[in-house]
Amino acid sequence: MASLTLLADFLEPLNLFALSDDEGYQEGQLGTVIKAYEEEFPDLDDADIILLGCGEQRGTGRPVNNNAAPDAIRKQFYQLHYWHRDMVIADIGNVKTGASLNDTYAALYSVLQELIAAGKTVVILGGSHDLTLAQYKAYANLERVIEAVCVDARIDLAIDSVHWNDNFLMEMLTSEPNFIRHFSHVGFQSYLVQPRMLETLDKLRFDCYRVGHVKERPEEMEPVIRHASLFSFDVAAIAHAYAPVNRITPNGFNGEEACVLMRQAGLSPWINTIGIYGYDPAMDVQDMTAKQIAHMLWYVVDGRFKGKNEAPLSDETAFNAFHLAFAEVEATFLQSKKTGRWWMQLPDKRYIACSYHDYLVASNNDIPERWLRAMERG
Known part of the structure; x- marks a missing residue:
């Protein structure tokens, strides 16, 4: 898989000393076992999960763009303890910021496209939720027909908005040619969603699950997620008390419920891109949202570890x-x-x-x- 080293042209390496505040990591912490792109691009041949940062947020209308968000999440994740001895985790750094939003999209989907084609599973640390569109375009460029799942308090079909973060689903679900076989939206909050959006999605035979429905029976979401290839999670789906960066609504999933959904995504044998979006360290409180996302990442690894040995239905x-x-x-x-x-x-x-x-x-x-x-x- 030597050709994947060419991806380094699109990426910025990490500074592990900065991530650990120059203290390094203790034995048993993830920071000691993750194959990180620091000076040399890591060998990805045996990687079960690959982390990829992309802090792009110009899709929200904000002019500022940097990779502070992915690195803030890494800082918390690398400190967690490594329980899954057979799992190989690699971290290939952050996507370089493009001159324009579309340039960053292109860099992100170019990297994802190569990793998907190589049979890898990638977790994207965002960045605003519209990066899901670049996530989808990686499959479209490969002409792969997929199922997709989005977790969000809102449904981003606001055609009256000029910002991609508010309406990227329109492009993703209706562009031609289209490669979405099925779409499911998990965790919407009714008072934040125009009823006509739900009617439109229902006519397309897509499925939408209200947050209350999911909280009552979170295990019912596992079959929804299992056959997807693309999984996208906006932290706006998590209640403000558990994710202080969520300024949209005080309600939503608690921390444990968010981890359950991420574990279900990790358990899926088909999901090969998972995006976690909407994190802005400038809006966080005592790094609590970064810690929440780090725990969600841990459960992705846990799910993939548990699901690796699932037998084929023919057995x-x-x-x-x-x-x-x-x-x-x-x-x-x-x-x-x-x-x-x-x-x-x-x-x-x-x-x-x-x-x-x-x-x-x-x-x-x-x-x-x-x-x-x-x-x-x-």
Whole structure:
């Protein structure tokens, strides 16, 4: 994978002494095991997760742009302890700031495109939420049809705004040719969303999940996230008390719920880009948001560690199979013996991700809503 060293042309190396306040790291801390781009570009051949910073925030209308945000997150993450001995984490530094916003987009999706093509999983430390558009363009340039999940208190379809941060989803979901097979929005807060936005997304057979619904049954989001390739998380989805940089709303997910969603993203065998956006260190209080994001990153690693050994569905010995009929439809449900995750069979014999709750609904001779939505989309 020597060709990936050419990516260094788009990147700025890290200063580990600055990140550790010249104190270095103790044995067992992540800072001692992460393969960081400091003087030499790291070998990425065996990397399970690659960190990539991009502090671009001109999509919000702010003229200032630097990489203080990714480095502030790293400062907290590198101090955490390393529990996952088989996981190799690399950090390739920060995307160089372009002369224009589009130049930074181009640099970001160029780097992501190469890493995706090489079969790597990348976590982007942002930067404003519109960087999700560059995240998507990496797949579009590879002509890969994907499923995408966004976690945000708002739905960024505000066509009356001149800022990409407010309306990037319009370009992402409607541009031609389009490579979005399915889109799910997780954690929206009703009073922050124009009802017509939800109607539009529903007509497109996309799924939206209100924050209250997710908080009641966070395990129901795992099947939503499992088949995605692109995962994008705006810290505006986290309540202000847990993420002080969120000045949009006092409500949202608590810290543990945010970590659960990130662990679900790490657990997915298909997700290969995860973006964490909306962090501004100038708006933080005692680095609490940076610490929250660092903990979320730790759970991405935890999820990937747990999911690495999941068996393929063809391995019948690795799953419990449950055959039943609901509403005159015969179906098989599978439960993994290793991770406890569930799948259900459609009439065309395809298996889709589902939950234990879907199995219980079907057991009562009712049709799971997830099954219906899948049938509608075909």
